Amino acid sequence: MLTYIKAFAAGFLSTLVFHQGLFGLFYLAGLVPRAPFNMTAVPPLGVPSIISLSFFGGLWGIIIWRLISSHTGAKHWFRSLIFGAIGPSAVALLIVFPLKGVEVSLIMIPFALILNGAWGIGVSLFMKFFK
Template sequence: MVWFKAFVSGFLATLIFHQGLFAVFFYAGIVPVEPFNLAPVPPLGVPAVISLAFFGGLWGMALWAILGRMRAAGFWSLMIILGAIGPTVVAMLVVLPLKGMEPSAQMWIGGLILNGFWGLGVAVFLSIMGARRKSISVF
């Protein structure tokens, strides 16, 4: 059940925190692409935002597996840090090149900010759903 909660935490954090901040960036004129992209993506034709949220759920499970038992200070700060770094590095060094795109400095910075905020969202939802494991003294 805790894996499901971790997945749902990452999924919801994508839709609320990541896409919410992305909307702020869009309406402030910082990014040219609208949030909550409903364009179908191959191979299944699901909306892009749902695909993104699905992978956010998988990343949420990974973060929970790594950080789920940390004390409060380590848990919150490392969720933000690892949330920022992990998905951004994979997106910039794997996903974008596979799509024939080259990441810019603005994309790196924006990705780190958006994904850090997403990591905070995962921590919030993990805490709300009671998915945190009993603390151990690691940080």
């Protein structure tokens, strides 16, 4: 049970540090139109968007950790990158954005993969730190 709590915390924190940190760099470079750490309230609970995103990052952290924790070395880090990039990106682009009425364009795909790949590496880094 403690491992799941750590994995949730790793996913939550990785969202704040790695995902939003890289998103901030993209924003500063003029590559994305909106700033990171969106504080707009989202339904149904009215929590800030960044908290909602981080919560789901925590849930993904549990899933990703189950997929990568048994591997070591380069294979572990490669899986962190690949599973982090593909899983959350696919769900966001194919399910979440359409449900929210956000039009998905082809240019969003590489950004999603890069952001979520960095997030996946961050999950592993935080899990290493928690041990």
